[in-house]
Amino acid sequence: MSPTRLILSVNAGSSSIKLSLYSASLGSTPVLLVKSSVSGLTSPPAKFSYSNNGNKPHNVEDRELGEVTDQSSALGFFLKHLGQDESLKEHGSGEIELAVHRIVHGGLFQDAVVLSQETIHEIERLTDLAPLY
Numbered sequence: 001m002s003p004t005r006l007i008l009s010v011n012a013g014s015s016s017i018k019l020s021l022y023s024a025s026l027g028s029t030p031v032l033l034v035k036s037s038v039s040g041l042t043s044p045p046a047k048f049s050y051s052n053n054g055n056k057p058h059n060v061e062d063r064e065l066g067e068v069t070d071q072s073s074a075l076g077f078f079l080k081h082l083g084q085d086e087s088l089k090e091h092g093s094g095e096i097e098l099a100v101h102r103i104v105h106g107g108l109f110q111d112a113v114v115l116s117q118e119t120i121h122e123i124e125r126l127t128d129l130a131p132l133y
Contacts, residue, residue: 004091006033011102012071015042019078023091033091034082038065038074046074050081058085104129 007030009020016039022030036050046068050060068074088094100112107126113119
C-alpha cells in the first residue's frame with residue numbers, strides 16, 4: 001500500500017484565494033479534506049471561510065480578517081489555521097507534500113506541468129492575456 005499524501009490546490013485570483021486540501025495515495029482518487037477561501041482582498045475587510053467535515057470545531061464561515069490584505073497574507077493565515085487542525089494528522093504525515101496552482105491561461109501547456117525556470121518564463125510571456133492574474 002502506498003503512503004497517503006496531502007495535496008494543496010491553490011487558485012489565487014485578483015480579489016480572493018481559494019484553497020483545497022486533498023488526501024491521496026498512488027493510484028487512488030484524491031479525497032477532499034478541506035475547502036477554504038479568503039475573499040474581499042480588494043474590498044476589505046477580507047473574509048475567511050474554512051470547512052473540514054471531519055473536524056467541525058475548526059470550521060469557520062465569513063470571519064473578518066483585518067490583518068489580511070493580499071494573497072500572500074491570506075495564504076499565511078490559511079496555513080496557520082490548517083496547522084491547528086489536528087484531525088489532518090491522521091492523513092499521512094500531516095505535512096503538505098505537493099502543491100498545485102491553477103493558471104488562468106497555460107499557453108502551449110495542455111496538461112499539468114512541474115514548474116521550472118522554463119515553464120515559469122513561458123507563463124510570464126502570457127501575462128498580457130490575463131494581467132490581473
